Amino acid sequence: MKKSLTYVLSFALLLAVAVPVSTQSVSAAAKTYKNCTELNKDYKGGVAKSASVKNKGGKTKHKPFVSAELYEANKTKDRDKDFIACEK
Structure with missing residues (x-):
């Protein structure tokens, strides 16, 4: 149970960090x-x-x-x- 909670939280943190980075790369394309x-x-x-x-x-x-x-x-x-x- 603790492992799966750790994986879910890690994935959520990774997703939260990755989304703003991809937004910045789109604006740099202009x-x-x-x-x-x-x-x-x-x-x-x-x-x-x-x-x-x-x-x-x-x-x-x-x-x-x-x-x-x-x-x-x-x-x-x-x-x-x-x-x-x-x-x-």
Whole structure:
């Protein structure tokens, strides 16, 4: 009984410590890039605000990475305002 209580408490403590760490790594992903060349080095297809957005310019070579937070940090690079920044 004491062992199982110890395991449960240890797991709860580990979970409580791990959740804030993963939240911090998501916010660190919202990097602002200097230009589209720099952004396309990390994300070849650009960055889309959501998975349901469509490209206005037609067919692209690469599928965009979907991240609303990363898009918001780099939305000045979305020249055609189709909610995909730096699409290729």
